[in-house]
Amino acid sequence: MLIVDRLSKVYDAHGRRVEALADITFSVAEGEFACVVGPSGCGKTTLLRCLAGLLSPTSGTATVHGKLAVVFQEYGRSLFPWLRVRDNVGLPLKDLSKRERQAKVEGALEAVGLTDAAGAYPWQLSGGMQQRVAIARAIAYGPRVLLMDEPFAAVDAQTRADLEDLIRDVWHRLGVTLLFITHDIDESVYLGQRVIVLSSAPSRVAENIKIDLPDERDQLTTRGDARFVELRARIYAHIQKAKRGSTS
């Protein structure tokens, strides 16, 4: 479970005061899959860093119940280039016995379809495969809550579709609480059970939209579904409104 209560973040750099997050309140229920979308520059990454405990908020709180794992946007920079894939995935499991660790690493690599790449270095893999490694690392860690920060922003469209389905699959299997941050409206509708729309910076929660699509989703039929198109249009309108609201 994830609770964000009246969270705000103000950067004070060189006398210039930048208000990134104005007042954010929402929660994600145990086992829920929620997406956060917003116009570019709306402080999505700031929000993630506050949730992950990498940044302390100016006011308000972000509470994560249970173990947290994060998949970062820059997959190329979030894997250790001096470690092979299996050691990258196993590094956070140093406290476990060698045997347990090995089992978890193998399981996680199998879940993302990378069993064959266990002995490779990350830089020998394609971008999409590297992000799979990062996802495997998060899975192996055994989190209750999983945060993802635009994880597929830098991969090509086909890889992206594969990874989206992989994430739905992982979510089903692990039963984790998942918060997925993206700037892509289609992606947010396709993936989650709920979309939280942020306004432009200083951002607030502009809208909370339930995605009442059937749980069984696939790239072809779901994206062609009339309900999908309707939800996408609604979110798009909200974001346009949020953008105008900040400029006027």
Added chain:
Amino acid sequence: MSATLKRVGIWLGLPVALVTVWWFASAGSTDFFRPSLQRIVQAFRETWLGPRFVEEVLPSLARLAVGYVLAVILGVVIGVAIGLSVRTRALTEPVLEFLRAIPPPILVPVIMLFAGIENTMKVIVIVFGCIWPILLNTVEGVRATDEVLTDTCQVYGVKPLRHLVLQSASPQIMTGARQALAIGIILMVISEMVAANNGLGFTIVQFQRGFQIPEMWSGVLLLGLIGVALAGLFHLAERRVLVWYHGSRDADRR
């Protein structure tokens, strides 16, 4: 296999050519100060392939090894401490620039005053000369630690010093260590030339003063060979430690 042979051929080509030219150009030389290479090689065999190797060469190499290893340890430890904190860096920078600017050979007579002319003095001189490239490169390497990896360590509860900072700074640390090795050899010889009762530098100066010219030249030759051998060993070690670094750089270029 043929690729390796080709590389060895390229590597050895010029040295072999130069030695050949030297051999024939100096053959039958009667000049006292420029003896024939044949004479020098003969002196080399008589001088260094015997008890002198143990008495003169090994003590030199031992001092170099101790001084160099100490410099690497100190340089990395201090470099990491400085590199991790912006404030320490600002505070120490002027002092480091000053200390680095002092040519280490000038410290030989100074250090002699309180450390005598024995091993301690020579090791101190080597440490003082070798530490700067290692320390300064370590600071730069630590400073360049990737923020996303730092975040990753924090989120996944991975100890950053061992698993991130030292690893990601290792290419720079190796660069510093390579520079330090060359400096170390120079200081090993200089410290022995000024004051010593054994060692390579000392022996070469003794030969020169005693007009044992072929022996003197053979000592110079030996120093060059030691330098090449140490650089080769270093290269092998570096290739092992930095497999990932060279690989990822090649991958970026593709």
